[in-house]
Amino acid sequence: MFDPLCPSGLSPIRFGDKWAGMVIRCLEDAPRRFSELRVPIRGVTAKVLTQSLRSLERDGLITRTEYAGSARRVEYELTPLGRSMLEPMDVACAWAAAHWDELLDAREASLT
Amino acid sequence: MFDPLCPSGLSPIRFGDKWAGMVIRCLEDAPRRFSELRVPIRGVTAKVLTQSLRSLERDGLITRTEYAGSARRVEYELTPLGRSMLEPMDVACAWAAAHWDELLDAREASLT
């Protein structure tokens, strides 16, 4: 899903830390478990994902729910506040998509 | 203009490095000289502002024009690409303004 080579890293617009934007995107449709996040968000380590999730939780963008049961189960879910970030994120994505080639050109030109 | 205590630092949405967003805002209405940027962008040092400007230039968001004349004069100006960032920035500002109190509440709640 989020390829490390994905050009989204080219955009200067960032939401929280390095992985926060991807986390929010992953939670857009449904709550997900820790291990369900690690799969699509390629290249993230457990430690860093934990940091990102804790930070999002502190800011009230996601909730962390530990389900009492024999097997361990923790789910992360967007709060309404977190969901409200989708709108600026969409705008940022649209901007990046619209100006992707210009950004590439500028980068290349600056190497010469 | 950009008070170091300004709550805009509370928003998790960032455009480029720490000062890039303010630089773009300062150039919104007119081209400005190096020293004209240092005044409103309070707290930025020459070195860091230079870094930020160089980075924005590399990305094609601003141009740096050195005017030939006896007195030294350098002006920075938004490119069309740089100007196009104003739209996502406005959306981000609107989001931050709309959810400012929720962000504050979440921060405070996480301290207890």
Add this chain to the structure above:
DNA sequence: GTGGCCGGTTACCGATCGGATACTGCTTAA
């Protein structure tokens, strides 16, 4: 000829960020 303004540069420094690696406690399945 000395000081000030302009637009920086250089060297150094601490803090933070993100990543690598190893390990943990708990539970369930083979």
Add this chain to the structure above:
DNA sequence: TTAAGCAGTATCCGATCGGTAACCGGCCAC
């Protein structure tokens, strides 16, 4: 009994970020 999965922790490490302080050359006014 052993292995695997879940949801992380603990420790260390290098790279980057942002900041301080000092300095620079060219020009100008005094």
